[in-house]
Amino acid sequence: xxxxxxxxxxxxxxxxxxxxxxxxxxxxxxxxxxxxxxxxxxxxxxxxxxxxxxxxxxxxxxxxxxxxxxxxxxxxxxxxxxxxxxxxxxxxxxxxxxxxxxxxxxxxxxxxxxxxxxxxxxxxxxxxxxxxxxxxxxxxxxxxxxxxxxxxxxxxxxxxxxxxxxxxxxxxxxxxxxxxxxxxxxxxxxxxxxxxxxxxxxxxxxxxxxxxxxxxxxxxxxxxxxxxxxxxxxxxxxxxxxxxxxxxxxxxxxxxxxxxxxxxxxxxxxxxxxxxxxxxxxxxxxxxxxxxxxxxxxxxxxxxxxxxxxxxxxxxxxxxxxxxxxxxxxxxxxxxxxxxxx
Amino acid sequence: xxxxxxxxxxxxxxxxxxxxxxxxxxxxxxxxxxxxxxxxxxxxxxxxxxxxxxxxxxxxxxxxxxxxxxxxxxxxxxxxxxxxxxxxxxxxxxxxxxxxxxxxxxxxxxxxxxxxxxxxxxxxxxxxxxxxxxxxxxxxxxxxxxxxxxxxxxxxxxxxxxxxxxxxxxxxxxxxxxxxxxxxxxxxxxxxxxxxxxxxxxxxxxxxxxxxxxxxxxxxxxxxxxxxxxxxxxxxxxxxxxxxxxxxxxxxxxxxxxxxxxxxxxxxxxxxxxxxxxxxxxxxxxxxxxxxxxxxxxxxxxxxxxxxxxxxxxxxxxxxxxxxxxxxxxxxxxxxxxxxxx
Numbered sequence: 001x002x003x004x005x006x007x008x009x010x011x012x013x014x015x016x017x018x019x020x021x022x023x024x025x026x027x028x029x030x031x032x033x034x035x036x037x038x039x040x041x042x043x044x045x046x047x048x049x050x051x052x053x054x055x056x057x058x059x060x061x062x063x064x065x066x067x068x069x070x071x072x073x074x075x076x077x078x079x080x081x082x083x084x085x086x087x088x089x090x091x092x093x094x095x096x097x098x099x100x101x102x103x104x105x106x107x108x109x110x111x112x113x114x115x116x117x118x119x120x121x122x123x124x125x126x127x128x129x130x131x132x133x134x135x136x137x138x139x140x141x142x143x144x145x146x147x148x149x150x151x152x153x154x155x156x157x158x159x160x161x162x163x164x165x166x167x168x169x170x171x172x173x174x175x176x177x178x179x180x181x182x183x184x185x186x187x188x189x190x191x192x193x194x195x196x197x198x199x200x201x202x203x204x205x206x207x208x209x210x211x212x213x214x215x216x217x218x219x220x221x222x223x224x225x226x227x228x229x230x231x232x233x234x235x236x237x238x239x240x241x242x243x244x245x246x247x248x249x250x251x252x253x254x255x256x257x258x259x260x261x262x263x264x265x266x267x268x269x270x271x272x273x274x275x276x277x278x279x280x281x282x283x284x285x286x287x288x289x290x291x292x293x294x295x296x297x298x299x300x301x302x303x304x305x306x307x308x309x310x311x312x313x314x315x316x317x318x319x320x321x322x323x324x325x326x327x328x329x330x331x332x333x334x335x336x337x338x339x340x341x342x
Numbered sequence: 343x344x345x346x347x348x349x350x351x352x353x354x355x356x357x358x359x360x361x362x363x364x365x366x367x368x369x370x371x372x373x374x375x376x377x378x379x380x381x382x383x384x385x386x387x388x389x390x391x392x393x394x395x396x397x398x399x400x401x402x403x404x405x406x407x408x409x410x411x412x413x414x415x416x417x418x419x420x421x422x423x424x425x426x427x428x429x430x431x432x433x434x435x436x437x438x439x440x441x442x443x444x445x446x447x448x449x450x451x452x453x454x455x456x457x458x459x460x461x462x463x464x465x466x467x468x469x470x471x472x473x474x475x476x477x478x479x480x481x482x483x484x485x486x487x488x489x490x491x492x493x494x495x496x497x498x499x500x501x502x503x504x505x506x507x508x509x510x511x512x513x514x515x516x517x518x519x520x521x522x523x524x525x526x527x528x529x530x531x532x533x534x535x536x537x538x539x540x541x542x543x544x545x546x547x548x549x550x551x552x553x554x555x556x557x558x559x560x561x562x563x564x565x566x567x568x569x570x571x572x573x574x575x576x577x578x579x580x581x582x583x584x585x586x587x588x589x590x591x592x593x594x595x596x597x598x599x600x601x602x603x604x605x606x607x608x609x610x611x612x613x614x615x616x617x618x619x620x621x622x623x624x625x626x627x628x629x630x631x632x633x634x635x636x637x638x639x640x641x642x643x644x645x646x647x648x649x650x651x652x653x654x655x656x657x658x659x660x661x662x663x664x665x666x667x668x669x670x671x672x673x674x675x676x677x678x679x680x681x682x683x684x
Binding site for chain 2: 068070105131132133143146147178180181182183185187188212213214215216217218228229230232233234235236237238239240241242243244245246247248249252253254255256257258259260263264266267268270271275
């Protein structure tokens, strides 16, 4: 199992990125990691006496697309950047997957440029795990595609259903469509067209129709389908609100305790660790021919370790083969109208 | 100050609705409330020995649009419903404001039917208070307009700025545009056009450009401008996540305590009370000629009391006059292109 890791991507790169790779290698004896970045710099970060070094390959890349740089400009002006080099490793079959905590837009754009999409997939989408009262759900797209057509959302539902069945181990995953109300006919044209596509396909038994924002954390749907604009906003709102509430709990609740302050703080930190959105270990870009995991910019060791683990798991589960087979089984559906939508 | 209250609107109507009205009347001696609903039923809920009864007017309405009923169908098939009757009281000048915890879609549709918009306002928007690390911000639209044009978003920004200045007492409120990234050029056409409008108007000093989901609770912007689809999803996601986290804190943090469980639980309940999204006392529908407050369906006494208080406050501040004056001062801006957007 060979995975390329953008060692220079992320707010804190390269130290915690390399440290996370070492942890992943220690955990998974079948894993080999291609560290993409300044080779001289990276070599210094790997202790020479660590036996995992035999499963580390250094792949030199001298440039980095900045976290806040325009993806298009960054990729064009820096041909030797770590993201482009990672995608090339995937495209040439040298690795089965790539992982980066770098500029998300550049990662997605890099994938679009390769055009290595799975058969029957028109546009890849970023899928992210959402914690809920009934265990994890998967939400997609969270930012790859801010101008989707109904066909794209439909394909996201198909891919998400496979992810939920094979990776989250849900027997018959439910699929919900993010909308502003539960009743049919609600929302904009994009969601109405998407609804019609789900209602007339093989997945109609899984499709539970519209869901609302407050349904996500209740775990009403195992797969939450939405466009990249809304999904991206949701994900980031959750991050921000989580941080806000945790600060308030620390101040108002733990602050109100006397003797058991320390005990309460310990439990709070454990809770933060469990639900920290930046530590989930990355979001797969589904629909790509190969495995691609996009990590939070603030990823630390643990997040990178988890992301490499997820990449290996997806590759081993053969998720892409399953997606292609499932989409092949679907009657070729296109949205009933081509009126420009959201 | 005369406000009409839909006494039959909400999940728990009419008892807590009427109780909330009594509380508001006790607090504000200048307030008169028109209770709209089944007069016979409502009279029984007001203790005849309470002196505030002299400031309650019963306005009979025999029908109710159900909480999950289609707004269009509900309003059409039930001409004597409480929402329509409330809007009529406003349209005929019998009251200065209306408040309802009933079917939100029907409340908005009722307002659209009256067409009593303020001069220079093309579409009203629902504004809601968001708690942040730097005090309250205002976000709009959260559901009145799921197909907005850039002009509408621009007008939301103008109205929100006035709300933030006069009601939230921010000296020079900042205005942020909800997007998927902070950099210019991000997102869809709707936000790009809206950006251009803000950048070339008198409010350019207030406009801080794009903001992301995670900026909301940091308090990065005093006014958060977004379309009704995204805003509605954000608001409901926050509600659901807040509930989810509070349950987890109760279980994992308070549950970890021994002697101080009770103290911790008390502080947690206080925190929940402070930030409970359903208890904020309603969201104004801005852009209407008159005051209209839309409350959460689950509103209890306190929420209704707060909503009546907010309605009176907005009317006394003359917010509508301020909005019209401000929009009149703006050069008449329309979006640079009319390509269909989000």
